[in-house]
Amino acid sequence: MSLRLFDTATREQRDFVPVRAGVASIYVCGATVQGHPHIGHVRSGLNYDVLRRWLSYRGLDVRLVRNVTDIDDKILLKAYESGRPWWEWGATHERAFQWAYDALGCLPASIEPRATGHVPQMVELMQRLIDGGHAYAAGGDVYFAVRSYPEYGELSHQRPDELNQGETEAGGKRDPLDFTLWKGGKPGEPSWPTPWGPGRPGWHLECSAMATFYLGAEFDIHGGGLDLVFPHHENERAQSRSAGDGFARYWLHNNWVTLGGDKMSKSLGNTLSVPAVLKRVRGVELRYYLVAPHYRSAIEYTDAALEESVAAYRRIESLVHRVRERAGAPEVAKVIDARFAEALDDDLGTPAALAAVHAAVREANSALDAGDHPAAVAAAERVRAMTGVLGLDPLDPQWVSADSGQDAAAGALSALVDDLLEQRAAARKARDFATADEVRDRLTAAGVIVEDNPDGSTWTLKGV
RNA sequence: GGCGGAGUGGCCGAGUGGUUUAGGCAAGGGCCUGCAAAGCCCUGUACACGGGUUCGAUUCCCGUCUCCGCCUCCA
Secondary structure, three states: OOOEEEEOOOOEEEEOOOOOOOEEEEEEEEEEOOOOOEHHHHHHHHHHHHHHHHHHHOOOEEEEEEEEEOOOHHHHHHHHHHOOOHHHHHHHHHHHHHHHHHHOOOOOOOEOOEHHHHHHHHHHHHHHHHHOOOEEEEOOEEEEOHHHOOOOOOOOOOOHHHOOOOOOOOOOOOOOOOEEEEEEOOOOOOOEOOOOOOEEEOHHHHHHHHHHHHHOOEEEEEEEEHHHHHHHHHHHHHHHHHOOOOEEEEEEEEOOEEEOOEEOOOOOOOOOEHHHHHOOOOHHHHHHHHHOOOOOOOEEEOHHHHHHHHHHHHHHHHHHHHHHHHOOOOOOOOOOOHHHHHHHHEOOOHHHHHHHHHHHHHHHHHHHHOOOHHHHHHHHHHHHHHHHHOOOOOOOHHHHOOOOOOOHHHHHHHHHHHHHHHHHHHHHHOOOHHHHHHHHHHHHHOOEEEEEEOOEEEEEEOOO
């Protein structure tokens, strides 16, 4: 059994065989730091986070490059409109993305290269393309000659002749299909020197240059949102392969988050920002919501669906906590359920993987009910291992640190509640249920949920 | 116009040519409990519409309807 991934280029699942044994090299198109991240942006990051965690779990040394596009038309425009320097505008939003990724438990990439830091690599690539007859300089711009690459359109399954050319007319193009590698400098805009004159990077060039700089001429996986298939990834592939690089062997594309049936996008104004959602649910809960459906399915966002995810996740979380309190702290199991592994091997089938997690949760609950503490702990350890692969382990320090629990106030609360629970236990023992219920009611009114079980009583704060 | 995706039980969301179910949420019944909560067990008989292939299709093929996406910046 091995990992199979759906490759956009072939439109079918293919066994994953890395270029270099034991190493998985992944390039993901990250943010264009023109604005704040919405939950669709972060879904993309999450999908590739699950992929890298799974590859790591399988023993591969993962090299993950997630770029930051920090120079483009919109960044310049928005910065200008806001009266801020373009580089400050980009840096500000880069931090916003970083904050969002962190809040949802995305492991840091191996490196997050910025376009502006890799102009020499871009110049080198353009030189190779010009030398090979695949690109030309004209009027300060540099263009890629699409017709010089016969396989153009193979990734997105478009025929060049069928493409509608809505692209903005640029002066020196020899063919309407040609796309811009390098934009000649305009007054007031940032520019970098090149043999063809000063200017700034076109959108597609940076990814080809950075991917091969960090991962080599040929690497394993290139990922991004579905909307990047054309023209962005098609163009990347065209320029890199024309330059003689093998480039990506598997192309993965995640679907989006829709709102009211439409793709979430800034132009439609129907975005839902990550901070806004995190005012209502915790990071780990939003992560569950975004990771639970298959990555190639669209998620139609609704408040109700988000709430359901919260309930589903809390079922897992409360089980792990219950086991810890009643049967002993579960470690992370060394072995995960075969069903779970098979699910992820099948093109990252997170829905089926979560079904396996829930089966283990039920198993642990049953063991707890039966008073079989070792079995409960063992099942909870499997739950931790599996949720850990998905970045959802309830006892992972990342999520635990967000809980209250260590500070002085929490300690005081704990002492007071424990004291009341002792009083209640004594009342129950004396079969003075009126007093016992009164104590419980007082705690409930204060937001403390009390639950009785054969091993005693436990309490939790409402809504945590 | 070209290319592609989707329509599943009250809801979210998987999946498969047929006798046994995704999973979760919500609902009803039961067990447990002093009561409750949690948990466990059980129940629901779904697959847009019309044809076709087949012994048999929700699952394959054709058509229809509806919705969405890419072809311009976009996760």
